[in-house]
Amino acid sequence: MKGAVTRLVLLMVLLAIISRAQLLRADSGTSVTLAAGALLLCGLFAGKVAKGFGLPRLTGYLLVGVAVGPYALGFIPGEGVKGLDLVKGLAVSLIALVAGTELRLGLIRRVGARVALLCAAVCAVTFAVCFGATLALKPVLPFLAPLTMPQALAVSALMSTVVVSFSPTVTIAIVQETSARGSFTEFLMALVIIGDLLVMVAFALAAGMTRASFGGGFDIAGLLSGVGWELFGSVVVGGVLAVAMLVYMRGVKRELPLFLVGLSFAAAEGGTRLHLSPLLVSLAAGALIVNLDEREGERIHHAIQRAGLPVFALFFAAAGAGLKLDALVTVGPAALLLVVLRGVAIWFACRRFAPANDPRLKEYLWMGLISQAGVTFGLAALVSRTFPTFGPQVEVLIVAMITAHELVGPVLTRRALTASGEVRTDEAPGTA
Amino acid sequence: MQALLVFLAIAALSLLASSPALDPSRFPSLARLAASGFLFLLFGVVLGPSVVGALSVDDVDHLRPVMALGLGTAGVILGLNLEPRLLRLLPRPVYAAALAHAGTAFLFVALPLAAPLLLTSHPSLHAAVGAASLLGAAASLSSGHFAVLAYRAGRMDRARGLGVSLLTMLDDAVGLAVLAVALVLGAAPSAAEGLGLVCLAVLLGILCGALLAFLTHAMNDPAELATVTLGMVALVGGAAAYLRVSALLAGVACGATLALVGGRTVERVARALGRVERPVFLVLVFLVGCGVYTRDWAAWALVPGFVGLRFLGKVLGGRIAQRLAAGVLELPPRVGYALIAQGGLALCLVAEYQFLVPGGLARRVLDVVVVGAVVNELLAGQAFRQVLTPVKPRLAPAAVDDVEVAT
Numbered sequence: 001m002k003g004a005v006t007r008l009v010l011l012m013v014l015l016a017i018i019s020r021a022q023l024l025r026a027d028s029g030t031s032v033t034l035a036a037g038a039l040l041l042c043g044l045f046a047g048k049v050a051k052g053f054g055l056p057r058l059t060g061y062l063l064v065g066v067a068v069g070p071y072a073l074g075f076i077p078g079e080g081v082k083g084l085d086l087v088k089g090l091a092v093s094l095i096a097l098v099a100g101t102e103l104r105l106g107l108i109r110r111v112g113a114r115v116a117l118l119c120a121a122v123c124a125v126t127f128a129v130c131f132g133a134t135l136a137l138k139p140v141l142p143f144l145a146p147l148t149m150p151q152a153l154a155v156s157a158l159m160s161t162v163v164v165s166f167s168p169t170v171t172i173a174i175v176q177e178t179s180a181r182g183s184f185t186e187f188l189m190a191l192v193i194i195g196d197l198l199v200m201v202a203f204a205l206a207a208g209m210t211r212a213s214f215g216g217g218f219d220i221a222g223l224l225s226g227v228g229w230e231l232f233g234s235v236v237v238g239g240v241l242a243v244a245m246l247v248y249m250r251g252v253k254r255e256l257p258l259f260l261v262g263l264s265f266a267a268a269e270g271g272t273r274l275h276l277s278p279l280l281v282s283l284a285a286g287a288l289i290v291n292l293d294e295r296e297g298e299r300i301h302h303a304i305q306r307a308g309l310p311v312f313a314l315f316f317a318a319a320g321a322g323l324k325l326d327a328l329v330t331v332g333p334a335a336l337l338l339v340v341l342r343g344v345a346i347w348f349a350c351r352r353f354a355p356a357n358d359p360r361l362k363e364y365l366w367m368g369l370i371s372q373a374g375v376t377f378g379l380a381a382l383v384s385r386t387f388p389t390f391g392p393q394v395e396v397l398i399v400a401m402i403t404a405h406e407l408v409g410p411v412l413t414r415r416a417l418t419a420s421g422e423v424r425t426d427e428a429p430g431t432a
Numbered sequence: 433m434q435a436l437l438v439f440l441a442i443a444a445l446s447l448l449a450s451s452p453a454l455d456p457s458r459f460p461s462l463a464r465l466a467a468s469g470f471l472f473l474l475f476g477v478v479l480g481p482s483v484v485g486a487l488s489v490d491d492v493d494h495l496r497p498v499m500a501l502g503l504g505t506a507g508v509i510l511g512l513n514l515e516p517r518l519l520r521l522l523p524r525p526v527y528a529a530a531l532a533h534a535g536t537a538f539l540f541v542a543l544p545l546a547a548p549l550l551l552t553s554h555p556s557l558h559a560a561v562g563a564a565s566l567l568g569a570a571a572s573l574s575s576g577h578f579a580v581l582a583y584r585a586g587r588m589d590r591a592r593g594l595g596v597s598l599l600t601m602l603d604d605a606v607g608l609a610v611l612a613v614a615l616v617l618g619a620a621p622s623a624a625e626g627l628g629l630v631c632l633a634v635l636l637g638i639l640c641g642a643l644l645a646f647l648t649h650a651m652n653d654p655a656e657l658a659t660v661t662l663g664m665v666a667l668v669g670g671a672a673a674y675l676r677v678s679a680l681l682a683g684v685a686c687g688a689t690l691a692l693v694g695g696r697t698v699e700r701v702a703r704a705l706g707r708v709e710r711p712v713f714l715v716l717v718f719l720v721g722c723g724v725y726t727r728d729w730a731a732w733a734l735v736p737g738f739v740g741l742r743f744l745g746k747v748l749g750g751r752i753a754q755r756l757a758a759g760v761l762e763l764p765p766r767v768g769y770a771l772i773a774q775g776g777l778a779l780c781l782v783a784e785y786q787f788l789v790p791g792g793l794a795r796r797v798l799d800v801v802v803v804g805a806v807v808n809e810l811l812a813g814q815a816f817r818q819v820l821t822p823v824k825p826r827l828a829p830a831a832v833d834d835v836e837v838a839t
Contacts, residue, residue, distance in 0.1 A: 007646070010643060010646065010647075011643070011647075014639060014640070014667075017639070018636070018671045018675070021632065021675055022674065022675060024632070028674055028675065028676065029496070029500075029673045029674050029675070029676040030496045030670075030673050030674065031674045032497035032670070033497040033498075033500045033501050033666050033670030033673055033674075034666075034670030034671050034673070035670070036497075036666045036670060037663050037664065037667030037668070037670045037671075038663075038667055038670070040659065040666065040667075041664065041667060044656065044659055045647075080674075083497065309655045309656065309659050310658070310659040310662060310663070313659065
C-alpha cells in the first residue's frame with residue numbers, strides 16, 4: 001500500500017514536470033500517447049491504492065483520471081483524453097465479449113424470463129420517476145423552459161430513457177475483479193445487459209417521437225428499420241465475428257489475446273461506422289461462441305483476463321479524465337436531484353418486483369444497478385449530435401449525472417456482490 | 433476509420449506473410465522482404481496518400497501518436513541492448529572497426545550527396561548539411577539478420593556470425609549520434625535551442641528509465657509488469673511527441689538508464705517488450721511507408737547515388753574494419769558484403785527527422801532512405817553469398833522465414 005502510494009506520487013511528479021516543460025515550447029505536439037501512458041500507469045497504481053482502502057480498483061482508476069485530467073490538475077490536455085476514444089471502444093467490446101461468454105443457454109432458460117420481467121419493471125419505474133421529475137423541473141431547466149408542452153414531453157421522455165441506462169462495463173469489471181460467481185452475480189449481469197438492450201430500443205423510439213414533435217415527421221418505417229438494423233444487424237455481424245474467432249482459435253492456436261484485442265478493435269470501430277451497436281456485436285459473438293463450443297468460450301474468457309488489466313485501467317482512467325467537473329457546478333442541483341430519484345426508483349422497483357425466492361435480490365440488487373458509463377455517454381453524445389438546439393444542454397446534465405454515478409456506482413456494485421456472499425477472492429491476477 | 437484501415441492492412445499482411453504463398457524457395461526476394469518487415473513498408477507506400485490514397489495526408493497525420501509510440505518502443509529496445517557491462521568488456525579495436533565501416537559509408541554518402549541536395553532544393557547551407565548527414569547516418573547503419581540466418585542454417589560459423597552482428601549493433605550508435613547532431617542543427621531556429629531540445633529528450637528518457645526501474649522493482653505479477661512496461665514506453669514516447677522532442681532519443685536514454693540501474697528487472701522488462709516488438713515494428717514501418725511522397729523526382733534521382741555510394745562505402749569500410757579488428761574479432765572474408773542490409777533503425781531515424789525538422793528536404797531524405805532500404809534489402813541477399821564459406825552444419829537447418837524482424 002505504502003509502496004503503491006509512493007509510486008503513484010512519483011508518477012504524478014513526473015507528469016507535473018512534463019506539463020511544466022511544455023511551457024518551454026511555443027507549440028506542443030500530439031498528446032494522445034502521453035495521455036495513454038500516463039493514465040495507464042497512474043490508473044494501475046491508483047487501483048492498488050484504492051484496493052488498500054477497501055475500495056474497488058475501478059474507483060481508483062476513475063479518481064486518478066479525474067485528478068490528473070484536464071478538469072482538475074490539468075497534467076493531461078483535453079485533446080489527449082479525447083483521442084483515447086478508440087481505446088474506450090476497444091474496452092467496451094472486450095468487456096461485452098466476456099459478458100457474452102457468460103450467456104449460456106442454460107442460464108438464459110433458468111433466469112431469462114425472471115430477469116426480463118424484473119428488468120422491464122425496473123426500467124419502467126425508473127423511467128416514470130425520472131420523466132415526472134424532469135417535467136416538473138421544466139420551469140427551471142433552461143433547455144425545457146422555452147418548449148411547448150408536447151415538445152417538453154418528448155424531450156423529457158428522451159432524456160429519461162438515457163437516464164435509465166445501466167453500466168455492463170462497470171458490472172463486468174467489478175465481477176472480474178472480485179471473481180464473483182453464483183446466481184446473484186448471474187442475475188445482476190443478465191439484468192444490466194438486457195436493460196441496456198431495452199434502453200437502446202426505447203431510445204430509438206423516443207428519438208423518433210422527439211424528431212416528430214419538432215416538425216421532423218414521424219417516420220415509422222425509418223424508425224423500425226433503424227432499430228432493426230442496430231439490433232439484428234449487430235447480432236448477425238456478431239455471429240460472423242464468432243465464426244471468425246472459432247476458425248482462428250481452432251486453426252492458429254497462438255497469440256489469442258493479441259488476436260482478440262485486434263478483432264474487438266475492429267468490431268468497435270467497424271460497428272460504429274456501420275451504425276451498429278459495438279456492445280451488442282461483441283455480446284452476440286461471445287454468446288454464440290460459448291454456446292457452440294464451451295471450451296473455446298472459456299479460453300476467450302481467460303485470454304481477455306490476461307489482456308484485460310491494461311485495457312480496463314486505461315479505459316476507466318480515461319473515463320475519469322473525461323468527466324466534466326465543471327458541468328457539476330452549472331447543473332449540479334438538478335443532476336443531484338435526478339441521481340437521488342433514480343436511485344430511489346431502482347431501489348423501490350427491486351424491493352417490490354424482485355423474485356421472492358432469493359431474498360438477496362430484494363436486498364442488494366439495486367446497488368448493482370446504480371453505475372452508468374459507456375452506453376450512457378454514447379447515448380448522451382447522440383442526443384447532442386441529433387438535436388443541436390437543446391441536445392448539448394441535455395448532454396451536460398446527463399454527464400453530470402454520470403459523474404456522480406461513476407463515483408458511487410462501482411463501490412455499491414462491489415458492496416452488492418460482497419453482501420451476496422458470492423465474492424470468491426480479491427486477488428484475481430490480471431483483472432481490473 | 434483510418435485506424436481501422438491500418439488494422440485491416442496489417443492483419444491482411446500478417447496473414448500473407450505467414451501463408452505458403454510466400455514460400456522462400458519460390459519467391460525468395462518477397463519472402464525476404466516479408467521476413468524483414470519491409471513488405472509492410474511497401475504496402476504503406478502503396479496505400480499512402482501519394483499512390484492509392486486509401487489513407488489521406490490527414491489520416492497519416494492523425495496516426496502520429498501511433499508513430500510516437502513506435503519510435504519510443506524502438507528507442508527503449510535499442511537502449512536496453514546497450515548493456516554497459518558487455519560494452520565495457522569489448523576491446524578498443526572492435527569499436528574502431530565498427531566506426532570504420534559505419535564512418536566510411538557515412539562519408540561516402542553524406543559528402544557527395546550534400547551538393548545535389550543544396551542545388552535541388554535551395555535550402556540554407558546548414559539545412560542541406562543536416563539532411564546530407566541524415567542520409568549518411570542512414571547509410572552507415574546495417575542489419576545483421578543475414579549473418580544470424582546464415583549461422584542458424586549452418587552456413588556460417590558462430591564466431592563470424594557473432595562478429596558481423598556485433599559490428600552491426602555498434603553502428604547503431606553512429607546513426608543515433610548523427611541524428612542528435614542533425615536535430616541540434618535543424619529542429620530549432622538556433623543551434624543552442626536545438627541542443628537544449630536534444631538534452632530535454634535525453635533528460636526525459638533518463639527520468640523515465642529511472643522511474644521504470646523503481647516501478648518494476650519487486651513487481652512479480654507478469655500482467656502488472658507488462659502493463660507498467662507498456663505504460664512507461666507510451667509515456668516516454670508520448671511525452672517526447674507532446675514536447676516536440678525526439679521520441680527515439682528519449683526512448684534510447686530510457687532503455688539505457690534502465691539497463692544501467694534496473695538490475696534483475698531488466699531481463700523481465702525486455703521480455704515483456706519483446707512480445708510487442710514485432711507488431712509495433714510492423715505498424716511503424718507501415719506508417720513510415722505511408723509518409724513517402726512518390727512524385728518527388730529529385731528523390732528518385734538521388735536513390736541510385738545513395739545505394740551505389742553506400743555499397744562502395746560498406747565494401748571499403750568492411751576491408752578497413754577487417755584490418756582493424758584482426759586478431760580480436762573474427763570476421764568473414766569480404767565482410768563489407770555482409771553489411772549491405774540496412775535494417776529498421778534507418779527508417780526510424782528519417783521518420784524522426786521528418787517529424788521534427790520542418791520543410792520538404794526532410795521528406796526527400798525520407799523518400800530516398802525508404803526506397804534505398806528496400807533496394808538494399810533486395811541486394812543484400814545476393815551480396816551475402818560473397819561472404820559465405822561452406823562450413824560443416826552444427827545445427828539442424830532452420831527455415832529462412834523463421835527469422836524475426838531486424839530492427
